[in-house]
Amino acid sequence: MRPEHADSTASEPFAARRTVEQVEEGLALAPKFDVDGLIPCVTTDADIGDVLMLGYMNRDALQRTIATGEAHYWSRSRQCLWRKGTTSGLVQKVVEMRIDDDQDAVWLRVRVAGSGASCHVGYRSCFYRSVELRGPPEEPTRLVFAETRRTFDPKDVYGDAPNPTQL
Amino acid sequence: MRPEHADSTASEPFAARRTVEQVEEGLALAPKFDVDGLIPCVTTDADIGDVLMLGYMNRDALQRTIATGEAHYWSRSRQCLWRKGTTSGLVQKVVEMRIDDDQDAVWLRVRVAGSGASCHVGYRSCFYRSVELRGPPEEPTRLVFAETRRTFDPKDVYGDAPNPTQL
Numbered sequence: 001m002r003p004e005h006a007d008s009t010a011s012e013p014f015a016a017r018r019t020v021e022q023v024e025e026g027l028a029l030a031p032k033f034d035v036d037g038l039i040p041c042v043t044t045d046a047d048i049g050d051v052l053m054l055g056y057m058n059r060d061a062l063q064r065t066i067a068t069g070e071a072h073y074w075s076r077s078r079q080c081l082w083r084k085g086t087t088s089g090l091v092q093k094v095v096e097m098r099i100d101d102d103q104d105a106v107w108l109r110v111r112v113a114g115s116g117a118s119c120h121v122g123y124r125s126c127f128y129r130s131v132e133l134r135g136p137p138e139e140p141t142r143l144v145f146a147e148t149r150r151t152f153d154p155k156d157v158y159g160d161a162p163n164p165t166q167l
Numbered sequence: 168m169r170p171e172h173a174d175s176t177a178s179e180p181f182a183a184r185r186t187v188e189q190v191e192e193g194l195a196l197a198p199k200f201d202v203d204g205l206i207p208c209v210t211t212d213a214d215i216g217d218v219l220m221l222g223y224m225n226r227d228a229l230q231r232t233i234a235t236g237e238a239h240y241w242s243r244s245r246q247c248l249w250r251k252g253t254t255s256g257l258v259q260k261v262v263e264m265r266i267d268d269d270q271d272a273v274w275l276r277v278r279v280a281g282s283g284a285s286c287h288v289g290y291r292s293c294f295y296r297s298v299e300l301r302g303p304p305e306e307p308t309r310l311v312f313a314e315t316r317r318t319f320d321p322k323d324v325y326g327d328a329p330n331p332t333q334l
Contacts, residue, residue, distance in 0.1 A: 015307040017334045024288050024332055029298055029308035032333075042209045042218050049216025051209050051265075054272040066308055069300050098218075098294035098313060101286055102332035105221040107294045119268055121191050127265035127274045131196055133236050140182040141196035141233055146265060165191055165269035167184045167199075 013063065017103070024101050031062060032104040038074055039106055043118065045125075046095035046109040052118035053126040055084075057106065069094045071108055077164040088157045089114045115151045120164060122150030180230065184270070191268050198229065199271040205241055206273055210285065212292075213262035213276040219285035220293040222251075224273065236261045238275055244331040255324045256281045282318045287331060289317030289324075 015028035023030055033039050038056040045052055055073040057065065061081055064072040071092035075082040085091030092110035099106060112118055119126040128147035135141055182195035190197055200206050205223040212219055222240040224232065228248055231239040238259035242249040252258030259277035266273060279285055286293040295314035302308055 013302070013304055013306060013308045020330055020332045020334065023334065027310045029310055040207055040221060042221060044211075044216075044218060049211075051211060051218075051274045054207060054209060054267065054274075066298065066300055066302075067304065094300060097298040097300060099296055099298055099310065100221065100293040101288045101290075101295070105293075106298075107218045121268045123268070126267040126272075128268070129266055131233065131264040131266055131273075133233055133261060133264060135180070135233070137180055137234065139180060141180045143194045143196055143266065163187055165187045167187065167190065 013066070014059070023103050029066075029099060030103055031099065031106075032102065033059065034104075038076075039104060041071075041073065041106040041108055043071060043092065043108045043110055045116075046111050050125055051127055052092075052110070052112070052124070062106065065094060065108070066097070071110055075164065077162075077166055084118075085113060087161070088117075088152075090117055092118070117151040120154060120158065122152050122154050123147045124151055180233070181226070190270050196266060197270055198266065198273075199269065200226065201271075205243075206271060208238075208240065208273040208275055210238060210259065210275045210277055212283075213278050217292055218294055219277070219279070219291070229273070232261060232275070233264070238277055242331070244329075244333055251285075252280060254328070255284075255319075257284055259285070284318040287321060287325065289319050289321050290314045291318055 015030040017023055017030045031039050037058050041055045041057050043052045056076060058074040061072040061074050071084045071094060073082045091113040094108055094110055096109040117124045124147055129143040130146045132142040182197040184190055184197045198206050204225050208222045208224050210219045223243060225241040228239040228241050238251045240249045258280040261275055261277055263276040284291045291314055296310040297313045299309040
């Protein structure tokens, strides 16, 4: 028999958000999803510590990540559940998941299979360019490549699949 | 005389978003703001590498962060520009700013003044709780405190200011 839990529902292992104290200091996951049903997720390399990507999860993606220990996201460009690495082989194994104070953001520390890359453009991190600080204010702010070479050619991995970047 | 730049506007040092290739591989900052005019910002400790917070910037906050080298955000709870540390003294000095592939997320590597904390609840990181993976699916997912003590008492720092956490 399924145990009774005042804070759970049949469909998902998340607690209801009742008080600020419970959300900030409690011991049950009570995530806040935005108006689109999504929660942002920062994903970092568990060993090196750099930020690999910022993704989004819906309830299903968050639940599957917790249940399987592999990162799942909601693809906003394709509008579908996205088990990271299904196409590329670059599966993200979750070493640790954290939740922030008001439980509206997730942090995943992961180890990436294969080459270790997480970016569809072919770089290791999606954040492969630095932004120049305190440049001339009348000009567009300049970027500098912090990663200097791609780890793979996207055409080899994704073929003719549509590019997820949207203008 | 102000130089002419096809990609700049009088009010802000951001380039227009014209092509996927320019956004992903170009050398000009062309950020994408969401329907609320915001771009998410992951902020990490420049030395230790852990994620301190996930904030949001509007155009003004992003511009001021680039111009001053101090982290500015848009406070969604207070609906105002927010120079981090004005109340608490915990100013974030930007060591490096990065932008992601499709330029819809910012990563700041910072050094924090004072105690080094960034969380309004008093912990060092906002992500002070780990989420238990692969727990019993019929129960609310459990959290474990990864940080065991607060670095300050929020009452001492913020007094009676409203708590930014929203249910």
